[in-house]
Structure formats: C-alpha cells, structure tokens
Amino acid sequence: MTFKPEADKCIVNRGNLTNLKRFIKRAKDSEKLTVGFLGGSITQGFASTAADKCYAYRVYDKIKKNYKNENIKYINAGIGATDSEFGCARVESDILAYEPDLVIVEFSVNDESDPHYFETYEGLIRRIISHNEKTAVLLVFSVFYDSGKNAERIHRKIARHYMLPAVSMRSGIYELMLEGKMENTDITADNLHPNDTGHGYMADVIWTVFDFAEEDATEEEPKHTLPSPLTENSYAHSVRYKNKDEFAVSLNEGFLPDTREQKEVSDCFKGGWISGDSGDRIVFNIVGSTFAAQYMRTIHRPAPIVKVYVDEDYENGVVLDASFDEDWGDKLSLTTIAKNLPYKAHKIEFETVESFIEWDPDTEELYTKEGSPFMLVSVVASDNKEREIIHLDPVCTHNIWGGTKLREDFGYDYEGDDLGECWGISAHPNGDGVVKNGKYKGMHLSELFKNHPELFNNDGSEDRFPLLTKIIDARDDLSIQVHPDDTYAGENENGSLGKMECWYVLDAPENATLVAGHNAKSKDELVSMINEGRWNDFIREIPVKKGDFIQIDPGTVHAIKGGILLLETQQNSDITYRVYDYDRLQNGKKRELHVKKSIDVITVPAKSAEDSVLHFADTKKDTLVKMYECKYYKVYKADVEKSLEIDLPADYVLLSVTEGEGAIDGDRIKKGDHMILPNGYGKAVVTGDLQIILSTK
Ligand code: ZN
Numbered sequence: 160m161t162f163k164p165e166a167d168k169c170i171v172n173r174g175n176l177t178n179l180k181r182f183i184k185r186a187k188d189s190e191k192l193t194v195g196f197l198g199g200s201i202t203q204g205f206a207s208t209a210a211d212k213c214y215a216y217r218v219y220d221k222i223k224k225n226y227k228n229e230n231i232k233y234i235n236a237g238i239g240a241t242d243s244e245f246g247c248a249r250v251e252s253d254i255l256a257y258e259p260d261l262v263i264v265e266f267s268v269n270d271e272s273d274p275h276y277f278e279t280y281e282g283l284i285r286r287i288i289s290h291n292e293k294t295a296v297l298l299v300f301s302v303f304y305d306s307g308k309n310a311e312r313i314h315r316k317i318a319r320h321y322m323l324p325a326v327s328m329r330s331g332i333y334e335l336m337l338e339g340k341m342e343n344t345d346i347t348a349d350n351l352h353p354n355d356t357g358h359g360y361m362a363d364v365i366w367t368v369f370d371f372a373e374e375d376a377t378e379e380e381p382k383h384t385l386p387s388p389l390t391e392n393s394y395a396h397s398v399r400y401k402n403k404d405e406f407a408v409s410l411n412e413g414f415l416p417d418t419r420e421q422k423e424v425s426d427c428f429k430g431g432w433i434s435g436d437s438g439d440r441i442v443f444n445i446v447g448s449t450f451a452a453q454y455m456r457t458i459h460r461p462a463p464i465v466k467v468y469v470d471e472d473y474e475n476g477v478v479l480d481a482s483f484d485e486d487w488g489d490k491l492s493l494t495t496i497a498k499n500l501p502y503k504a505h506k507i508e509f510e511t512v513e514s515f516i517e518w519d520p521d522t523e524e525l526y527t528k529e530g531s532p533f534m535l536v537s538v539v540a541s542d543n544k545e546r547e548i549i550h551l552d553p554v555c556t557h558n559i560w561g562g563t564k565l566r567e568d569f570g571y572d573y574e575g576d577d578l579g580e581c582w583g584i585s586a587h588p589n590g591d592g593v594v595k596n597g598k599y600k601g602m603h604l605s606e607l608f609k610n611h612p613e614l615f616n617n618d619g620s621e622d623r624f625p626l627l628t629k630i631i632d633a634r635d636d637l638s639i640q641v642h643p644d645d646t647y648a649g650e651n652e653n654g655s656l657g658k659m660e661c662w663y664v665l666d667a668p669e670n671a672t673l674v675a676g677h678n679a680k681s682k683d684e685l686v687s688m689i690n691e692g693r694w695n696d697f698i699r700e701i702p703v704k705k706g707d708f709i710q711i712d713p714g715t716v717h718a719i720k721g722g723i724l725l726l727e728t729q730q731n732s733d734i735t736y737r738v739y740d741y742d743r744l745q746n747g748k749k750r751e752l753h754v755k756k757s758i759d760v761i762t763v764p765a766k767s768a769e770d771s772v773l774h775f776a777d778t779k780k781d782t783l784v785k786m787y788e789c790k791y792y793k794v795y796k797a798d799v800e801k802s803l804e805i806d807l808p809a810d811y812v813l814l815s816v817t818e819g820e821g822a823i824d825g826d827r828i829k830k831g832d833h834m835i836l837p838n839g840y841g842k843a844v845v846t847g848d849l850q851i852i853l854s855t856k
Pocket of ligand 1: 640642660717735
C-alpha cells in the first residue's frame with residue numbers, strides 16, 4: 160500500500176513551532192547543524208535490516224535531501240530497553256555534549272504510563288530545553304501495534320506543558336490498523352519493533368510536522384520560556400558515576416573495574432564494576448536526593464543477588480536480582496534505591512550476598528556456562544537542582560619569570576616554559592575567561608557579567624566583574640612592585656580600579672621568602688633608598704611556607720620570589736608599578752619602571768612583618784575556613800576528605816580547585832579547575848579528596 164500520513168492525525172501536539180521553523184530555515188540556508196535522536200530500541204534501529212533503514216536515519220536523510228544540506232551531523236543515541244529515567248542520566252553525555260540543533264525523543268514504549276515516568280520524562284525534557292532554549296525538540300510516541308499501548312497519555316501532558324510538537328504512531332499508524340486499512344504484520348514482526356517498511360512509515364509520520372511547520376504562516380509565537388515543573392522534578396539533574404570516577408568510591412572490596420572499551424552508545428554494559436563472589440562490597444559517597452543502581456540483568460542464569468543499603472541502614476536493603484527470565488538478551492536495568500532524601504552526600508553501599516559461580520577475573524569471557532557475575536554498570540544520583548555552575552576556561556600568560564608548573568601540574572593547554580600566570584576567574588580584557596559548559600558556553604566572563612546581571616545580583620551599580628583569581632608559578636623572582644588604590648588608579652590610570660590582592664601559598668621550597676613591605680621609616684628615607692638603589696636595605700623579605708596567607712594592601716611593596724606557587728585573589732585590575740626589576744633584560748631591554756608613581760603610592764611605614772602572614776596549612780578537614788576579609792573580598796579555604804557543604808552568604812562564589820579531584824553537585828572537578836556559583840545557586844556539596852579556595856565579594 161502507499162502510505163500517506165495526514166498531519167492532523169499524526170501531530171498530536173502542535174506546540175510552539177518557533178524553534179523547529181528556525182531549524183528548517185537554517186537547514187535551507189546550508190548552515191552546519193546537528194540532529195540528535197534519543198530513545199530506546201526503535202531509535203537504535205532494532206528490527207531494521209540496516210542502520211540507514213532505521214526511522215532516525217531516514218528522518219535525518221530527509222532533512223539533508225529536502226533542504227539540500229550536506230552539512231548535517233547525525234547522532235543516534237538509541238539504547239534498547241532503556242527508559243527516560245536513564246535518559247535523564249545520559250542526555251548530557253550522549254546528546255547535549257554535541258550541542259544539537261534538533262533533538263528527537265522516543266521513549267513512549269519503554270516508559271510506563273505512571274507517575275514515576277511522568278516525573279522522569281519531565282526531568283529529561285526540562286534538561287534538554289534548559290540546556291539551550293533555541294534547540295528544537297520533537298517528541299515521538301511509538302506504540303505497541305497489537306494493543307495500542309504506550310505512555311502517550313503522560314508524555315502528551317509534558318508536550319502540552321512545554322509547548323513541544325509531538326507526533327504519534329498510535330494515531331498516525333495504529334488507528335489505520337483499527338480501521339482495517341493496514342495489517343500490523345505489514346510493518347512489524349513482534350508488534351513493537353517496526354521492520355524496514357515500518358521504519359519508513361515512522362519517518363513519514365514524523366515528517367508531517369516538518370511539512371506542517373514549513374507551511375505554517377503564524378508570524379510570531381510567544382517566546383519559549385521554561386515553565387514551573389508539573390512534578391516534584393526529582394530528576395531535573397541526574398549524574399552517572401562509573402569506574403572512571405574513582406573519587407566517588409570510598410571503599411571497594413572485590414568489585415573489579417570493568418575496563419573493556421565502550422565502542423558505541425548502545426554498547427552499554429561497560430565502564431562499571433564486576434563482582435564475582437559473595438561478600439564483595441563497594442561503597443559510594445555521592446551527592447543527591449534520589450539514587451538508582453544500574454546493572455545488567457542477564458539471561459546467563461543463575462546470576463548473583465546483591466543488596467544495596469543507604470547511609471548504613473542495614474535493616475532496609477534493596478534487593479537486586481541479576482537474573483533475567485527472558486530469552487531476547489541481557490537488559491540494562493535501572494532500579495531506584497532511595498527517593499527524595501535530603502540533598503547532601505549519601506553513602507550507597509552494595510554487597511553481593513549470593514553468587515552462584517566461581518568467577519575468574521582473569522577470564523576473557525564474562526559468563527561461564529554455570530552462570531554470570533554481577534555487573535554494576537553505574538550508580539545514578541538525581542536531584543531537583545536546575546541551576547548551573549559556570550565553569551571557566553582560564554587564560555595563561557608568558558612571563559620572563561614564569562615556569563612549567565601551570566602546564567605540567569595543572570594541565571593547562573599552553574606551550575612554553577615561561578608560563579607565569581593562569582587567570583583562572585577573570586573578566587579583565589587582558590585575560591577574559593570563557594565559559595566552558597552549559598547555556599552560556601563560549602561567552603567571555605565580561606560578556607556574561609554585562610548581559611546576565613541576574614547571575615551576579617548586579618543591579619547595574621557595578622560596571623565590571625570585581626574580582627580576579629590567578630594561579631602564579633614563579634620560577635624566578637617577580638619584580639619588586641606596588642599597586643595603587645582605587646582613588647589613585649581612578650585619577651591616574653583612566654578610571655581603572657586599584658588593586659588589593661592576597662596570596663595563598665600552594666607550594667614553596669625550604670626556607671622560601673617573599674617580599675612584603677619595606678624598611679624605610681619615613682617618606683624621605685624611602686625616596687633616598689629607591690633613588691640610590693639601596694635595595695638590600697629597602698626590601699623586607701619574610702619567610703613563608705606552604706599554607707601561608709598574605710594580604711597585600713595597595714601601597715605595599717611586594718614580590719613573589721622564585722620557587723613559589725600561589726593562588727592570588729585580587730581586585731579586577733592589572734595596574735602594577737614596578738619599583739625594581741633586578742636589572743633583568745627582556746628581549747635585550749630592561750622592562751619599564753614606574754618609580755615616581757611607586758613613590759606616590761607606597762605606604763610608609765609598612766605593616767609589621769608579623770601581621771603580614773597568616774597560617775592555614777592544616778585546617779580541619781571538610782570545613783570551610785575564612786582566611787581573610789576586607790572591603791573587596793572574603794577568601795576561604797577547605798580541605799575536603801569526604802564532603803563539604805557550601806552555603807555562603809554572598810551573591811555569587813568564585814571557586815578554584817588547587818589539589819586533588821572530586822565533584823561539586825555532581826560536576827566532576829579537578830586540580831586547576833575554576834568556576835563560579837552564580838547568584839541564587841543555593842547550597843552546593845563538594846565530595847572527593849581535594850583542596851579548594853573560594854572567594855566572594
Ligand atoms: Zn601584585
């Protein structure tokens with residue numbers, strides 16, 4: 160038969176077509192675009208005879224051919240027998256990481272029509288929409304062709320609430336069967352998975368919405384904004400922990416990391432842990448409110464029984480039975496362990512209580528003919544927090560006194576053996592950081608500050624981002640220098656800010672010193688010491704070691720000495736007056752000195768040496784310690800061993816990782832990472848084994 164689907168049958172929710180129309184226009188304009196498909200076995204192409212016979216590929220192909228655009232990238236993230244709950248946990252890595260322009264979602268035969276899936280489907284859809292409000296999203300409802308069953312009733316509610324176009328195989332194809340116009344055997348062998356013809360029909364049904372959008376003449380539609388959720392929204396933010404996330408595991412007795420390489424999205428059992436024996440235990444320390452275990456249920460029976468306990472509640476374990484009483488294959492199963500606990504770090508503990516085989520970890524084969532080991536594929540932690548941490552890509556500078564630690568120890572991707580400074584959190588024009596993730600990806604911090612004042616609670620009174628965080632690696636001594644205050648800089652440096660700064664010493668050699676202050680007792684003595692070059696008399700060196708904190712007020716003569724690595728928190732300014740540069744040459748010339756301005760601004764006499772250095776090397780673990788507070792900033796430090804809650808009374812928080820690795824609210828972080836928790840972010844929880852330095856205005 161010829162199949163001519165009718166738009167008014169197939170399209171069960173029109174929604175707001177602005178994004179889809181924009182996508183079509185851009186496709187016709189030959190722009191480079193990415194189309195992502197997220198779904199279950201039908202999206203994966205199960206029962207089609209070739210990958211290009213699958214509905215997803217056919218829709219992609221129609222886009223290319225109809226709009227005459229070869230510049231379109233195809234992402235198929237279909238995984239058989241998986242639902243929208245797993246979708247929440249993988250949409251970021253499998254779809255959103257590719258920055259798609261169109262996302263097609265197909266979960267209506269894998270989700271049930273119940274409150275749980277109503278909530279997980281909503282979490283998934285919100286995640287996609289909030290990633291980029293311009294992404295076109297199209298919902299596809301598959302159906303069981305014998306019963307007409309699917310989760311369309313709840314999925315349609317989500318389509319309506321979020322104004323998303325949706326097409327249905329139930330009304331587009333199944334109803335024709337009811338009317339006797341089509342036989343189910345024409346398009347499917349198992350009443351679920353379409354054959355090649357069925358996949359073709361599916362693509363035709365989906366295409367009706369493209370034709371409809373193209374012909375639709377509505378000029379202006381209301382702007383797409385994210386409405387309040389319909390559910391408790393427990394799956395708004397969902398993170399998967401796998402064996403690469405070593406920091407998330409606090410104890411492991413016998414769960415062996417499965418290191419086999421995952422080749423494609425649907426090769427989905429890899430990257431977790433394998434337990435072969437009774438008594439094996441693995442404990443996770445992870446942040447969230449709702450937790451689920453993802454494991455393989457296998458037809459290679461018998462398979463082990465595992466119990467999961469939350470926060471040492473050994474009375475109420477959840478039982479995971481890895482045996483799968485089917486014959487079509489192994490299943491990636493997701494079982495809820497706990498729901499809506501308080502948002503904090505929780506202990507999730509797995510224990511293999513019954514194993515039926517002697518599993519040899521050195522074997523190539525996962526199964527033996529006696530049965531199978533337990534495969535814990537991942538642990539998923541979810542919560543209802545939707546705000547985003549702003550991760551920044553820092554800017555490094557080349558300096559005559561710089562070294563190699565910024566590349567070698569911190570992993571910044573910069574060439575050269577003269578890397579002096581990493582401007583980790585900076586909106587300064589000399590090193591304006593770029594947002595690495597999420598909906599502001601690619602924006603400079605200065606633009607973000609200007610265009611999104613709400614993220615900084617800026618009522619317009621601030622014309623620039625006020626702070627700057629640097630990591631400084633001094634292979635050699637820095638010049639002896641001084642900074643002006645706001646008043647002097649404002650008058651003499653084109654309205655620039657002055658510079659208050661402070662240092663936290665990350666590393667220092669034995670007997671290290673820094674220059675902080677000077678020995679002149681009066682302005683006259685200062686002038687003569689400088690003019691006569693009596694540097695040894697003038698400069699005051701003070702001993703420092705790892706973990707020391709030094710506040711440098713404007714007017715303080717200072718210099719970082721060779722061998723010292725430190726984190727600097729400062730006002731957003733780059734005004735430095737060089738008093739003395741050891742007569743060093745750069746490209747054959749001495750660097751400019753600013754003797755007159757220096758003399759203008761140096762404070763006489765200097766603050767005492769004892770008052771200049773504070774010690775914070777061994778602060779209490781998992782505790783946020785305030786190191787300093789002044790008019791411009793407050794600076795904190797924490798050594799995290801298990802978990803730390805951050806809830807500072809500030810509009811926004813600057814955070815840098817100076818040691819180790821872990822996660823903040825599930826975002827992986829490691830030494831050298833810099834980020835901002837924006838205004839209204841609320842409590843953040845850090846887990847892992849790491850040191851962080853924070854600052855607020
Ligand atoms: Zn300085």
